[in-house]
Amino acid sequence: xxxxxxxxxxxxxxxxxxxxxxxxxxxxxxxxxxxxxxxxxxxxxxxxxxxxxxxxxxxxxxxxxxxxxxxxxxxxxxxxxxxxxxxxxxxxxxxxxxxxxxxxxxxxxxxxxxx
Amino acid sequence: xxxxxxxxxxxxxxxxxxxxxxxxxxxxxxxxxxxxxxxxxxxxxxxxxxxxxxxxxxxxxxxxxxxxxxxxxxxxxxxxxxxxxxxxxxxxxxxxxxxxxxxxxxxxxxxxxx
Numbered sequence: 001x002x003x004x005x006x007x008x009x010x011x012x013x014x015x016x017x018x019x020x021x022x023x024x025x026x027x028x029x030x031x032x033x034x035x036x037x038x039x040x041x042x043x044x045x046x047x048x049x050x051x052x053x054x055x056x057x058x059x060x061x062x063x064x065x066x067x068x069x070x071x072x073x074x075x076x077x078x079x080x081x082x083x084x085x086x087x088x089x090x091x092x093x094x095x096x097x098x099x100x101x102x103x104x105x106x107x108x109x110x111x112x113x114x115x
Numbered sequence: 116x117x118x119x120x121x122x123x124x125x126x127x128x129x130x131x132x133x134x135x136x137x138x139x140x141x142x143x144x145x146x147x148x149x150x151x152x153x154x155x156x157x158x159x160x161x162x163x164x165x166x167x168x169x170x171x172x173x174x175x176x177x178x179x180x181x182x183x184x185x186x187x188x189x190x191x192x193x194x195x196x197x198x199x200x201x202x203x204x205x206x207x208x209x210x211x212x213x214x215x216x217x218x219x220x221x222x223x224x225x226x227x228x229x
Contacts, residue, residue, distance in 0.1 A: 043159070104217070105161075108156060108157045108158050
């Protein structure tokens with residue numbers, strides 16, 4: 001199993017809603033990542049979890065709250081988002097944060113629209 | 116400040132010919148470089164990488180060349196196949212004792228013409 005599974009694939013939410021994005025992998029990877037990708041822009045790193053602990057937060061606004069319940073799961077809790085937060089949210093995993101350079105597996109992403 | 120740049124947003128190549136995708140970077144501290152391929156509605160998939168101690172790495176039809184003095188790398192695909200049509204992202208990182216993170220370029224959309 002070399003898949004990173006993200007749910008939902010599409011999400012439309014209002015600015016007052018609370019929603020969560022989910023990411024799951026069963027490759028035994030110990031590093032998991034959230035990226036945000038706007039149209040015609042490169043993926044931008046948001047958060048990195050290493051061994052279930054938050055190791056990097058790229059100064060992401062607090063309306064985005066990551067959670068790593070266990071080594072296979074990564075959530076991104078969303079609250080009070082703005083329309084400009086509409087983007088493709090990509091989850092990725094790698095064997096270890098230090099070896100991301102060798103191979104990181106990405107999920108297919110969640111297309112988020114904030115209305 | 117875009118530290119990794121792919122100046123060609125799109126490229127069209129005839130099937131069977133060579134595809135050359137280019138990438139430039141500005142941060143001389145980058146010491147590891149990767150290429151990712153992305154199909155529509157899918158996440159990026161790792162293609163090939165190169166360390167700064169090398170100037171070439173080859174894997175089947177894919178070869179990556181690194182010119183450190185020019186801060187430039189390129190991906191060669193030979194021969195190009197229709198299934199190679201995708202968006203290609205160059206990415207770079209700095210060795211940081213287990214705290215590496217990727218900086219992506221803006222991507223080049225490659226179209227292989229049958």
